[in-house]
Amino acid sequence: MSDTTHKRWVQHSNAVLRAAGLRASAGRTAVVELLSRQSCLLTAQEIADRLREEGSAGSTATVYRALETLHELGLLRRFDAEGVARYEPVDPSGDHHHHIVLEETGDVVPFDDAELERAIAGIGQRLGLIVTSHDIILRGRLIDDPPESD
Amino acid sequence: MSDTTHKRWVQHSNAVLRAAGLRASAGRTAVVELLSRQSCLLTAQEIADRLREEGSAGSTATVYRALETLHELGLLRRFDAEGVARYEPVDPSGDHHHHIVLEETGDVVPFDDAELERAIAGIGQRLGLIVTSHDIILRGRLIDDPPESD
DNA sequence: GTTATTGCAAACAATTTGCATATAA
Protein backbone atom coordinates (compact mmCIF):
# COMPACT_ATOMS: atom_id res chain seq x y z
CA MET A 1 0.00 0.00 0.00
CA SER A 2 1.17 3.48 -0.81
CA ASP A 3 1.68 6.19 1.74
CA THR A 4 -1.58 7.81 0.71
CA THR A 5 -3.40 4.53 1.02
CA HIS A 6 -2.15 4.18 4.58
CA LYS A 7 -3.62 7.54 5.50
CA ARG A 8 -6.83 6.73 3.71
CA TRP A 9 -7.17 3.51 5.67
CA VAL A 10 -6.62 5.29 8.97
CA GLN A 11 -9.27 7.86 8.10
CA HIS A 12 -11.64 5.21 6.84
CA SER A 13 -11.11 3.19 10.02
CA ASN A 14 -11.70 6.17 12.24
CA ALA A 15 -14.89 6.96 10.38
CA VAL A 16 -16.17 3.39 10.66
CA LEU A 17 -15.30 3.24 14.34
CA ARG A 18 -17.05 6.51 15.05
CA ALA A 19 -20.07 5.39 13.04
CA ALA A 20 -20.22 2.30 15.23
CA GLY A 21 -20.46 4.48 18.31
CA LEU A 22 -16.92 3.74 19.43
CA ARG A 23 -14.49 6.32 20.75
CA ALA A 24 -11.15 7.55 19.48
CA SER A 25 -9.36 6.06 22.43
CA ALA A 26 -5.62 5.86 22.93
CA GLY A 27 -5.10 2.10 22.75
CA ARG A 28 -7.20 1.37 19.71
CA THR A 29 -5.93 4.43 17.89
CA ALA A 30 -2.36 3.27 18.43
CA VAL A 31 -3.21 -0.15 17.01
CA VAL A 32 -4.82 1.39 13.92
CA GLU A 33 -1.84 3.68 13.47
CA LEU A 34 0.63 0.85 13.72
CA LEU A 35 -1.27 -1.44 11.38
CA SER A 36 -1.60 1.31 8.80
CA ARG A 37 2.18 1.50 8.58
CA GLN A 38 2.53 -2.26 8.25
CA SER A 39 0.93 -3.48 5.06
CA CYS A 40 1.39 -7.15 5.81
CA LEU A 41 0.50 -9.71 8.47
CA LEU A 42 1.25 -9.00 12.13
CA THR A 43 0.38 -11.03 15.21
CA ALA A 44 -1.24 -9.56 18.31
CA GLN A 45 1.96 -10.11 20.26
CA GLU A 46 4.06 -8.36 17.65
CA ILE A 47 1.70 -5.43 17.73
CA ALA A 48 1.70 -5.25 21.53
CA ASP A 49 5.50 -5.44 21.62
CA ARG A 50 6.02 -2.71 19.06
CA LEU A 51 3.55 -0.44 20.76
CA ARG A 52 5.33 -0.87 24.04
CA GLU A 53 8.70 -0.24 22.37
CA GLU A 54 7.53 3.05 20.99
CA GLY A 55 6.00 4.02 24.29
CA SER A 56 2.38 3.95 23.13
CA ALA A 57 -0.26 2.51 25.38
CA GLY A 58 -1.26 -1.07 24.63
CA SER A 59 -1.73 -3.90 27.05
CA THR A 60 -2.20 -7.36 25.63
CA ALA A 61 -5.89 -7.24 26.42
CA THR A 62 -6.37 -3.91 24.71
CA VAL A 63 -4.58 -5.05 21.58
CA TYR A 64 -6.65 -8.22 21.35
CA ARG A 65 -9.82 -6.27 21.93
CA ALA A 66 -8.90 -3.67 19.33
CA LEU A 67 -8.08 -6.37 16.77
CA GLU A 68 -11.36 -8.13 17.38
CA THR A 69 -13.32 -4.93 16.96
CA LEU A 70 -11.48 -3.90 13.81
CA HIS A 71 -11.90 -7.34 12.34
CA GLU A 72 -15.61 -7.41 13.06
CA LEU A 73 -15.98 -4.06 11.37
CA GLY A 74 -14.27 -5.42 8.28
CA LEU A 75 -11.24 -3.20 8.67
CA LEU A 76 -8.81 -6.06 9.12
CA ARG A 77 -8.21 -9.36 7.48
CA ARG A 78 -7.24 -12.24 9.69
CA PHE A 79 -5.12 -15.29 8.92
CA ASP A 80 -4.76 -18.29 11.15
CA ALA A 81 -1.64 -20.36 10.73
CA GLU A 82 0.39 -22.57 13.04
CA GLY A 83 -1.82 -21.64 15.94
CA VAL A 84 -1.40 -17.87 15.74
CA ALA A 85 -3.63 -15.25 14.18
CA ARG A 86 -2.16 -12.54 11.99
CA TYR A 87 -3.87 -9.39 10.85
CA GLU A 88 -3.48 -6.82 8.14
CA PRO A 89 -5.44 -3.78 6.98
CA VAL A 90 -8.18 -4.24 4.41
CA ASP A 91 -7.75 -1.73 1.63
CA PRO A 92 -11.09 0.12 1.51
CA SER A 93 -10.79 0.47 -2.27
CA GLY A 94 -11.35 -3.26 -2.52
CA ASP A 95 -7.82 -4.09 -3.57
CA HIS A 96 -6.39 -7.12 -1.90
CA HIS A 97 -3.56 -9.54 -2.17
CA HIS A 98 -2.79 -13.06 -1.07
CA HIS A 99 0.20 -14.72 0.48
CA ILE A 100 2.76 -17.30 -0.35
CA VAL A 101 4.82 -18.84 2.41
CA LEU A 102 8.37 -19.59 1.31
CA GLU A 103 9.16 -23.04 2.56
CA GLU A 104 12.88 -22.44 3.06
CA THR A 105 12.61 -19.38 5.22
CA GLY A 106 9.04 -19.20 6.45
CA ASP A 107 8.85 -15.70 4.97
CA VAL A 108 5.41 -14.59 3.92
CA VAL A 109 5.34 -12.79 0.59
CA PRO A 110 2.25 -10.96 -0.64
CA PHE A 111 1.20 -11.40 -4.24
CA ASP A 112 -1.78 -10.89 -6.43
CA ASP A 113 -2.91 -12.46 -9.62
CA ALA A 114 -5.73 -11.37 -11.88
CA GLU A 115 -6.29 -14.83 -13.27
CA LEU A 116 -6.86 -16.18 -9.79
CA GLU A 117 -9.29 -13.40 -8.92
CA ARG A 118 -11.21 -14.11 -12.08
CA ALA A 119 -11.50 -17.79 -11.19
CA ILE A 120 -12.75 -16.98 -7.72
CA ALA A 121 -15.22 -14.45 -9.02
CA GLY A 122 -16.79 -17.18 -11.13
CA ILE A 123 -16.96 -19.85 -8.45
CA GLY A 124 -20.08 -18.49 -6.84
CA GLN A 125 -22.12 -18.86 -9.99
CA ARG A 126 -20.66 -22.23 -10.84
CA LEU A 127 -21.50 -23.64 -7.42
CA GLY A 128 -24.70 -21.77 -6.76
CA LEU A 129 -23.62 -19.69 -3.83
CA ILE A 130 -22.60 -16.21 -2.87
CA VAL A 131 -18.94 -15.91 -2.02
CA THR A 132 -18.34 -13.00 0.30
CA SER A 133 -14.65 -13.43 0.96
CA HIS A 134 -11.74 -15.70 0.34
CA ASP A 135 -8.40 -16.55 1.89
CA ILE A 136 -5.67 -18.09 -0.14
CA ILE A 137 -2.33 -19.24 1.05
CA LEU A 138 0.21 -20.84 -1.22
CA ARG A 139 3.35 -22.58 -0.15
CA GLY A 140 6.38 -22.83 -2.34
CA ARG A 141 9.82 -21.54 -3.15
CA LEU A 142 11.61 -19.18 -5.48
CA ILE A 143 12.49 -20.77 -8.77
CA ASP A 144 16.24 -20.44 -8.17
CA ASP A 145 16.17 -21.91 -4.67
CA PRO A 146 17.36 -25.48 -4.37
CA PRO A 147 14.68 -27.89 -3.22
CA GLU A 148 14.84 -28.83 0.44
CA SER A 149 17.36 -31.50 1.30
CA ASP A 150 17.30 -32.10 5.06
CA MET B 1 -13.90 -39.80 -1.44
CA SER B 2 -15.36 -43.11 -2.43
CA ASP B 3 -15.34 -46.18 -0.27
CA THR B 4 -12.48 -47.61 -2.26
CA THR B 5 -10.53 -44.41 -1.92
CA HIS B 6 -10.90 -44.62 1.85
CA LYS B 7 -9.38 -48.06 1.87
CA ARG B 8 -6.66 -46.98 -0.48
CA TRP B 9 -5.75 -44.11 1.79
CA VAL B 10 -5.57 -46.39 4.81
CA GLN B 11 -3.30 -48.77 2.97
CA HIS B 12 -1.19 -45.96 1.59
CA SER B 13 -0.88 -44.46 5.06
CA ASN B 14 0.10 -47.73 6.60
CA ALA B 15 2.74 -48.22 3.94
CA VAL B 16 4.17 -44.75 4.45
CA LEU B 17 4.19 -45.18 8.20
CA ARG B 18 5.96 -48.52 7.96
CA ALA B 19 8.46 -47.08 5.50
CA ALA B 20 9.23 -44.37 8.03
CA GLY B 21 10.10 -47.01 10.59
CA LEU B 22 6.95 -46.48 12.64
CA ARG B 23 4.81 -49.22 14.09
CA ALA B 24 1.21 -50.22 13.47
CA SER B 25 0.21 -49.21 16.96
CA ALA B 26 -3.31 -49.10 18.34
CA GLY B 27 -3.74 -45.38 18.87
CA ARG B 28 -2.37 -44.17 15.57
CA THR B 29 -4.14 -46.90 13.66
CA ALA B 30 -7.44 -45.84 15.19
CA VAL B 31 -6.81 -42.24 14.15
CA VAL B 32 -6.02 -43.30 10.58
CA GLU B 33 -9.12 -45.49 10.50
CA LEU B 34 -11.36 -42.72 11.76
CA LEU B 35 -9.96 -40.11 9.41
CA SER B 36 -10.34 -42.43 6.44
CA ARG B 37 -14.07 -42.60 7.11
CA GLN B 38 -14.37 -38.84 7.45
CA SER B 39 -13.47 -37.13 4.20
CA CYS B 40 -13.66 -33.64 5.61
CA LEU B 41 -12.08 -31.50 8.31
CA LEU B 42 -11.97 -32.76 11.88
CA THR B 43 -10.34 -31.21 14.95
CA ALA B 44 -8.09 -33.14 17.29
CA GLN B 45 -10.72 -32.90 20.01
CA GLU B 46 -13.45 -34.23 17.75
CA ILE B 47 -11.24 -37.14 16.83
CA ALA B 48 -10.36 -37.91 20.43
CA ASP B 49 -14.01 -37.73 21.46
CA ARG B 50 -15.21 -40.04 18.71
CA LEU B 51 -12.50 -42.53 19.41
CA ARG B 52 -13.44 -42.62 23.05
CA GLU B 53 -17.13 -42.99 22.14
CA GLU B 54 -16.45 -46.02 20.04
CA GLY B 55 -14.19 -47.47 22.69
CA SER B 56 -10.95 -47.25 20.73
CA ALA B 57 -7.80 -46.17 22.45
CA GLY B 58 -6.92 -42.52 22.04
CA SER B 59 -5.80 -40.10 24.70
CA THR B 60 -5.55 -36.44 23.76
CA ALA B 61 -1.78 -36.71 23.64
CA THR B 62 -1.83 -39.72 21.36
CA VAL B 63 -4.26 -38.10 18.97
CA TYR B 64 -2.19 -34.94 18.74
CA ARG B 65 0.97 -36.95 18.25
CA ALA B 66 -0.62 -39.11 15.57
CA LEU B 67 -1.93 -36.06 13.72
CA GLU B 68 1.47 -34.41 13.80
CA THR B 69 3.16 -37.51 12.45
CA LEU B 70 0.61 -38.06 9.70
CA HIS B 71 0.79 -34.42 8.71
CA GLU B 72 4.57 -34.45 8.54
CA LEU B 73 4.42 -37.50 6.31
CA GLY B 74 2.08 -35.68 3.95
CA LEU B 75 -0.86 -37.95 4.71
CA LEU B 76 -3.02 -35.19 6.15
CA ARG B 77 -3.88 -31.66 5.23
CA ARG B 78 -4.18 -29.16 8.02
CA PHE B 79 -6.30 -26.03 8.24
CA ASP B 80 -6.04 -23.41 10.90
CA ALA B 81 -9.12 -21.32 11.52
CA GLU B 82 -10.53 -19.53 14.52
CA GLY B 83 -7.72 -20.81 16.66
CA VAL B 84 -8.26 -24.53 16.02
CA ALA B 85 -6.51 -26.88 13.64
CA ARG B 86 -8.55 -29.23 11.48
CA TYR B 87 -7.28 -32.18 9.52
CA GLU B 88 -8.39 -34.31 6.63
CA PRO B 89 -6.86 -37.12 4.57
CA VAL B 90 -4.80 -36.26 1.51
CA ASP B 91 -5.97 -38.33 -1.42
CA PRO B 92 -2.83 -40.09 -2.65
CA SER B 93 -4.06 -39.85 -6.24
CA GLY B 94 -3.54 -36.11 -6.04
CA ASP B 95 -7.20 -35.20 -6.04
CA HIS B 96 -8.11 -32.49 -3.62
CA HIS B 97 -10.88 -30.10 -2.80
CA HIS B 98 -11.26 -26.81 -1.01
CA HIS B 99 -13.69 -25.46 1.54
CA ILE B 100 -16.32 -22.86 1.86
CA VAL B 101 -17.51 -21.80 5.28
CA LEU B 102 -21.19 -20.96 5.34
CA GLU B 103 -21.55 -17.76 7.29
CA GLU B 104 -24.99 -18.51 8.69
CA THR B 105 -24.20 -21.85 10.21
CA GLY B 106 -20.44 -22.16 10.35
CA ASP B 107 -20.75 -25.37 8.36
CA VAL B 108 -17.76 -26.24 6.22
CA VAL B 109 -18.65 -27.51 2.77
CA PRO B 110 -16.06 -29.06 0.48
CA PHE B 111 -16.01 -28.06 -3.17
CA ASP B 112 -13.73 -28.18 -6.13
CA ASP B 113 -13.49 -26.11 -9.22
CA ALA B 114 -11.42 -26.79 -12.31
CA GLU B 115 -11.17 -23.14 -13.24
CA LEU B 116 -9.66 -22.34 -9.87
CA GLU B 117 -7.16 -25.17 -10.13
CA ARG B 118 -6.16 -23.94 -13.56
CA ALA B 119 -5.56 -20.44 -12.24
CA ILE B 120 -3.44 -21.75 -9.39
CA ALA B 121 -1.44 -23.99 -11.68
CA GLY B 122 -0.46 -20.94 -13.71
CA ILE B 123 0.48 -18.72 -10.80
CA GLY B 124 3.90 -20.20 -10.32
CA GLN B 125 5.01 -19.31 -13.81
CA ARG B 126 3.44 -15.89 -13.71
CA LEU B 127 5.20 -14.99 -10.45
CA GLY B 128 8.43 -16.87 -11.03
CA LEU B 129 8.16 -19.40 -8.28
CA ILE B 130 7.35 -23.00 -7.60
CA VAL B 131 4.07 -23.51 -5.84
CA THR B 132 4.08 -26.76 -3.92
CA SER B 133 0.71 -26.53 -2.20
CA HIS B 134 -2.22 -24.23 -1.66
CA ASP B 135 -4.97 -23.71 0.85
CA ILE B 136 -8.13 -21.94 -0.11
CA ILE B 137 -11.01 -21.04 2.11
CA LEU B 138 -14.02 -19.19 0.88
CA ARG B 139 -16.71 -17.69 3.03
CA GLY B 140 -20.22 -17.16 1.83
CA ARG B 141 -23.76 -18.38 1.82
CA LEU B 142 -26.17 -20.41 -0.25
CA ILE B 143 -27.90 -18.34 -2.91
CA ASP B 144 -31.31 -18.86 -1.33
CA ASP B 145 -30.24 -17.91 2.18
CA PRO B 146 -31.24 -14.46 3.33
CA PRO B 147 -28.29 -12.16 3.99
CA GLU B 148 -27.38 -11.72 7.65
CA SER B 149 -29.46 -9.20 9.48
CA ASP B 150 -28.30 -9.00 13.09
C1' DG C 1 15.13 -57.50 24.15
C1' DT C 2 14.96 -53.21 22.02
C1' DT C 3 12.65 -49.26 20.56
C1' DA C 4 8.40 -47.05 19.49
C1' DT C 5 4.00 -45.84 21.65
C1' DT C 6 0.76 -44.79 25.18
C1' DG C 7 -1.57 -42.16 28.95
C1' DC C 8 -1.50 -39.18 32.57
C1' DA C 9 -0.69 -34.97 34.35
C1' DA C 10 1.88 -30.93 34.26
C1' DA C 11 3.56 -27.28 31.24
C1' DC C 12 2.73 -23.99 27.55
C1' DA C 13 1.11 -20.53 24.40
C1' DA C 14 -2.44 -17.78 22.47
C1' DT C 15 -6.45 -15.60 23.53
C1' DT C 16 -10.45 -14.13 26.47
C1' DT C 17 -12.70 -12.27 30.46
C1' DG C 18 -13.99 -9.94 35.13
C1' DC C 19 -13.60 -6.04 37.36
C1' DA C 20 -12.19 -1.72 39.23
C1' DT C 21 -10.21 2.50 37.38
C1' DA C 22 -9.50 6.02 33.90
C1' DT C 23 -11.09 8.65 29.97
C1' DA C 24 -13.58 10.42 25.73
C1' DA C 25 -17.70 12.61 24.53
Next chain:
DNA sequence: TTATATGCAAATTGTTTGCAATAAC
Protein backbone atom coordinates in the same frame (compact mmCIF):
# COMPACT_ATOMS: atom_id res chain seq x y z
C1' DT D 1 -21.90 12.75 33.78
C1' DT D 2 -22.19 8.46 31.60
C1' DA D 3 -20.87 4.94 28.64
C1' DT D 4 -16.75 3.31 26.48
C1' DA D 5 -11.92 1.86 27.03
C1' DT D 6 -8.04 0.44 29.70
C1' DG D 7 -4.87 -2.61 32.46
C1' DC D 8 -4.11 -6.10 35.43
C1' DA D 9 -4.44 -10.62 36.69
C1' DA D 10 -6.98 -14.76 36.56
C1' DA D 11 -9.35 -18.00 33.61
C1' DT D 12 -9.98 -20.59 29.17
C1' DT D 13 -8.73 -23.12 25.27
C1' DG D 14 -5.86 -25.59 22.16
C1' DT D 15 -1.67 -28.00 22.01
C1' DT D 16 2.87 -29.89 23.66
C1' DT D 17 5.94 -32.45 26.68
C1' DG D 18 8.25 -35.40 30.53
C1' DC D 19 8.11 -39.67 32.17
C1' DA D 20 7.06 -44.27 33.68
C1' DA D 21 4.42 -48.11 32.03
C1' DT D 22 3.15 -50.86 27.78
C1' DA D 23 3.07 -52.94 23.41
C1' DA D 24 5.27 -53.84 18.54
C1' DC D 25 8.55 -56.03 16.12
